[in-house]
Amino acid sequence: xKNSISSRMRTLGALALAGTLALTGCAAGAAGPGNGSxxxxxxxxxxxxxxxxxxxxxxxxxxxxxxEKQAKLFQEKYPEITVNVVNVGQxxxxxxxxxxxxxxxxxxPDLAMIEYQFLDSFTVNGSLVDLxxxxxxxxxxxxxxxxxxxxxxxxxxxxxxxxxGPMANLYRKDIYDAAGVTTPPATWTEFxxxxxxxxxxxxxxxxxxxxxxxxxxxxxxxxxxxxxGFDGDKTITVNLDSxxxxxxxxxxxxxxxxxxxxxxxxxxDSWFQGIANGKYASWLTAAWGxxxxxxGTAANTAxxxxxxxxxxxxxxxxxxxxxxxxxxxxxxxSANPLVAYAFARFLxxxxxxxxxxxxxxxxxxxxxxQQEAPDFASNTVPFFGDQEINRVFLxxxxxxxxxxxxxxxMDFVFQSYNETYGKAIADGTNLRAGLTAWQKAIVEYATxxxxxxx
Amino acid sequence: MTxxxxxxxSSSAAKKPAHGNRAVPPRKSxxxxxxxxxxxxxxxxxxxxxxxxxxxxxxxxxxxxxxxFTSFGFAFASDGFKLFDNIASVFAYQDGxxxxxxxxxxxxxxxxxxxxxxxxxxxxxxFAKYEFPxxxxxxxxxxxxxxxxxxxxxxxxxxxxxxMQLTNTMWAVILPSIISxxxxxxxxxxxxxxxxxxxxxxxxxxxxxxxxxFWQIGLRLLAPGIVTVFLFAVVATWNNYFLPxxxxxxxxxxxxxxxxxxxxxxxxxxxxxxxxAMFSMVITGSFVSIIPLIFLFLYLQRYWxxxxxxxxxxx
Numbered sequence: 001x002k003n004s005i006s007s008r009m010r011t012l013g014a015l016a017l018a019g020t021l022a023l024t025g026c027a028a029g030a031a032g033p034g035n036g037s038x039x040x041x042x043x044x045x046x047x048x049x050x051x052x053x054x055x056x057x058x059x060x061x062x063x064x065x066x067x068e069k070q071a072k073l074f075q076e077k078y079p080e081i082t083v084n085v086v087n088v089g090q091x092x093x094x095x096x097x098x099x100x101x102x103x104x105x106x107x108x109p110d111l112a113m114i115e116y117q118f119l120d121s122f123t124v125n126g127s128l129v130d131l132x133x134x135x136x137x138x139x140x141x142x143x144x145x146x147x148x149x150x151x152x153x154x155x156x157x158x159x160x161x162x163x164x165g166p167m168a169n170l171y172r173k174d175i176y177d178a179a180g181v182t183t184p185p186a187t188w189t190e191f192x193x194x195x196x197x198x199x200x201x202x203x204x205x206x207x208x209x210x211x212x213x214x215x216x217x218x219x220x221x222x223x224x225x226x227x228x229g230f231d232g233d234k235t236i237t238v239n240l241d242s243x244x245x246x247x248x249x250x251x252x253x254x255x256x257x258x259x260x261x262x263x264x265x266x267x268x269d270s271w272f273q274g275i276a277n278g279k280y281a282s283w284l285t286a287a288w289g290x291x292x293x294x295x296g297t298a299a300n301t302a303x304x305x306x307x308x309x310x311x312x313x314x315x316x317x318x319x320x321x322x323x324x325x326x327x328x329x330x331x332x333x334s335a336n337p338l339v340a341y342a343f344a345r346f347l348x349x350x351x352x353x354x355x356x357x358x359x360x361x362x363x364x365x366x367x368x369x370q371q372e373a374p375d376f377a378s379n380t381v382p383f384f385g386d387q388e389i390n391r392v393f394l395x396x397x398x399x400x401x402x403x404x405x406x407x408x409x410m411d412f413v414f415q416s417y418n419e420t421y422g423k424a425i426a427d428g429t430n431l432r433a434g435l436t437a438w439q440k441a442i443v444e445y446a447t448x449x450x451x452x453x454x
Numbered sequence: 455m456t457x458x459x460x461x462x463x464s465s466s467a468a469k470k471p472a473h474g475n476r477a478v479p480p481r482k483s484x485x486x487x488x489x490x491x492x493x494x495x496x497x498x499x500x501x502x503x504x505x506x507x508x509x510x511x512x513x514x515x516x517x518x519x520x521x522x523f524t525s526f527g528f529a530f531a532s533d534g535f536k537l538f539d540n541i542a543s544v545f546a547y548q549d550g551x552x553x554x555x556x557x558x559x560x561x562x563x564x565x566x567x568x569x570x571x572x573x574x575x576x577x578x579x580x581f582a583k584y585e586f587p588x589x590x591x592x593x594x595x596x597x598x599x600x601x602x603x604x605x606x607x608x609x610x611x612x613x614x615x616x617x618m619q620l621t622n623t624m625w626a627v628i629l630p631s632i633i634s635x636x637x638x639x640x641x642x643x644x645x646x647x648x649x650x651x652x653x654x655x656x657x658x659x660x661x662x663x664x665x666x667x668f669w670q671i672g673l674r675l676l677a678p679g680i681v682t683v684f685l686f687a688v689v690a691t692w693n694n695y696f697l698p699x700x701x702x703x704x705x706x707x708x709x710x711x712x713x714x715x716x717x718x719x720x721x722x723x724x725x726x727x728x729x730x731a732m733f734s735m736v737i738t739g740s741f742v743s744i745i746p747l748i749f750l751f752l753y754l755q756r757y758w759x760x761x762x763x764x765x766x767x768x769x
Binding site: 061063065066068086087088089090091093097104107267268269272273275276277291292293295296297298299300362 | 518519520522523524533547548549616621622703704705716719720722723730731732733734
């Protein structure tokens, strides 16, 4: 409804002005890629600036608290534009509503926040606008290569990266010290030794949660595995039985069998308790992890935490992985794709906005400019003993394999993880068997969905 | 909730057993001998079951995030009494969005409950006092609809409202809330006894129309029942989660239930980008959200008791 009103208003405005400029602007807006008519049409920066001068309202679905501030900034810069920031739910909740609205053909927003691993599930049925026509390729060099490859899916560019989750090891220095682990484990072999020493003090080095596929896939990613592949159309690959994945699996099997890592779920009450009371000495997590601890849940342990790189498989060739993060995409059918594009770009690239993302919304920024900004990179955090923790995450980001891909059915992959691999972790049964079951479930599901599995 | 209901039902049952409403189960409790150790123990258990979570909530609302995870549930945390800090941050977060949710909840519950009470009273009164064709069939439908949980109706209701372009508006929450089959059933049981048919007849002889009898005589006699139905309706709408969850997309329209769940989601899922742990705010927010309900109960209980007394004198 909002769309039809605004387009009517635009038509009225154009008639009233009767200026050629306004008329062409209106025509361009009407024939935008939102209507799916002219996919080869290119837009120039002038088109975007012209669109920003017309009264327009756009809607952005997202769940990061406080993005209204950036919307306000944008509105101050472009007084004709109104940005409605709406939180319709987090992650899967939002995707469900988005899919419903897209299917219904009404009620969808102009922009949506989408996690990288779920982008393909929207591009596979053409629900997102390819930003190439707007000149998005120019943004390529503003982001780390691996991060850009998360939105540039070969077939098109489907969003601007907002934040990232390079992984590292958050650990309790006091517990490590008490156990005689003087330096954080540099390799997975050292990790097992450290786990044994820490177990003797009564703590676990960490938990391997059976409810968090994202983290497990991060471990695979770090080992150099490429479990998933998608050609952007109808062909996918599922490689959960590759040597790299098996290497990770066997390592965890060993640690679990010896009782050196816990198998409780994460983000539960007892997990937070375990973090606060020293049950766990480490949390191998992403750059968005620290905020869950230093915002208060573990304030009693402030100062005794540190951040170290992930343990390596081959110390001479350090590798890392990404867990989580999301971007801003434009939903097909948006009546104002030019304005939506301008906002997405502003939100994720404007220096003032990215600084807010980093410091006020506690995200690990996506742009190289913000990542390397001195006040960010050398920001000291008292919770981590005044360590410059962002430097560890930046080094991690630089070691992330750029070729990691996702499947267009990640919802199912995550869900079936809990019933196969994750269940094997939770029940203490054979992980290899869980892995096989997971692979099988994904292949079967993909086939019923009409994908060719190679 | 059940305990507030029992006196109403049992008193009406005791007053006019001749009417023989089969659907008045708690009659037994009225005739049970006063002393029963077993029953007392049972009631203590039930009371503990209902009260312990509330007491836990009251303690938890005074704790910081760390306190929540490092202290015993039924004791204060060692790092200080944080209730007022928590309340301040709940109301300050995101430019006071909590206050907006509180207002929405009050509006939905208020309008929904008034509507539900009016409709239920009129329907119950009609079922109890008028003979009309199809009365039995309609009443069976009413009874049947009590059996269907609101949650099961949420999706069909969504499709209906979507067809009428009413989703994502206040009406999407208010309109379904003003239908209360259980309230109508309750009012029917209550009206059957509370409104004397001979009183209606004498009013008719004095020339009063049916509407006037309902408004001026019926409503007054039904007051205690009305308060009960109103309370039920307020609580049901106040606590409704699933319906607003699927109906509403706009955060400005959320009631407390959906808003608090959103905060909780922020606290318990990593990887989504943004947020962080805000458990103390979720808990304090929940604590604040039940306070109006407690006051409403305490306040309306007076009316409800005085109404009972008035009824017994007139009876």
